[in-house]
Amino acid sequence: MDDWARKPLQGLASLAPSLTGALLVLATATPLYMGHVGEVVPQLGVAAVFFWTVYRPDLMTFGAAFSIGLVADLATGAPLGMSALVLIVLRRIVLARRRFFVGRPFHVLWLGFALFAFPASLAGWLIASVYLFEGLDIVRVAVQAAFTVVAFPPTAWLLARCQILLPMPRSPAFGRS
């Protein structure tokens, strides 16, 4: 492919993690009503940041995680910066441990995600409680985290399809934690 055509495509590819993360966040703006369980809203932004930090940390930058969080806050009407803060902290922690997940079977990745999803929800709960000066219902937060974990396999499948389309990284520092 000519250089003039490759550059815009590479630029677009580098935005894939932010765009897919933002679209997943917006897709969950309609809650699933599960009868007696109530309304369920998985936090797919957390799933996107985890997935891309493990497989393409060069593209899931702090800026990308921040922008996904900002879109989530603007879409939901949550305190601006709350989700952004949770996602950049998640990105930093996952980045330090991503080597453990690369090349492992999917169930290990899923279990690993569960170990990050619950603390991420807990962090969100803590930040929101401090922000609002009120202790929020932690059970609801735990239920939300559980549904996020349940929603991870189809989300990861979708993101993996996107990942296949992306060009390989060229940076020598790719993969370091």
Added chain:
Amino acid sequence: MLKTALSLAGAIQRLAFLLFAGTAIGLMVLSRVDHPAISTLRSQAVDVLAPVIEIVSTPMAAVDAGIARIDRFLDVYDENARLREENARLLHWQAAARRLGAENEEFRGLLSTVGEPRDAFITARIIGISSSAFVRTALINAGSLDGVDVGQAVVTSHGMLGRIVDVGRRSARVLLLNDLNSRVPVAVESNRSPAIVAGDNSDTLSLPFVADDGAGIAIGERLVTSGEGGMLPPGLPVGTVTHFKDGVWQVTPFVDPARAGHVRVLDYALPGLLPSTRAAAATGQLW
């Protein structure tokens, strides 16, 4: 050489983390103090994000509709029996309401009572609902161009859903009654005992402030908006008092936001107190 590059990359990463974390905290502080720039950003974001949400949430909405259909199918016999019973009860109430309405009209005419201001409304569709553990809001597809303004009440055929908090040009955000920041003056329908109904991000509401230590409140009582403050029309159904928990009355709202499709935004204004947004917009006096 490689070691130096890696250590430099690590330093840049740490700096980027601190920069973005600081920005996020800064935004939260500005959001907390209701900085005008944040309000403007939110209003503009509502307009930009609403069409995207409408498109990308289609698969989720389809799954939701499918689940609802199965749910309804499973409950069809119980639902049918309940509706028959309700229909019989409502026919009785219809007759009573007609009789009381005519009687009321007659008395008003005799007493020359000052009438309530007529409230205009805008019908809109809910295009997104945020019901996370932290916030309860909804997005509707009507904005300032349609006459929607901050503070207006949003209702369904069952009762009050919430209030407008952010307005874009073609869409607006509704703060649902069960959001933690929602406070609405209400009255017990049967005895007009005043109270404040508040949300706590759960599916129920509570009455943290009641008059006379809640003497006029009992389980099963219906709550309606009191109209105090002049921002909301009086008499909008809010919910039913269900139980008493930890020293606070709990209320089940009449409207289930997840099941509300179309809503009405009420353009209510008391004469001489608040200008009607629609009238003000027409005369160019919209503040």
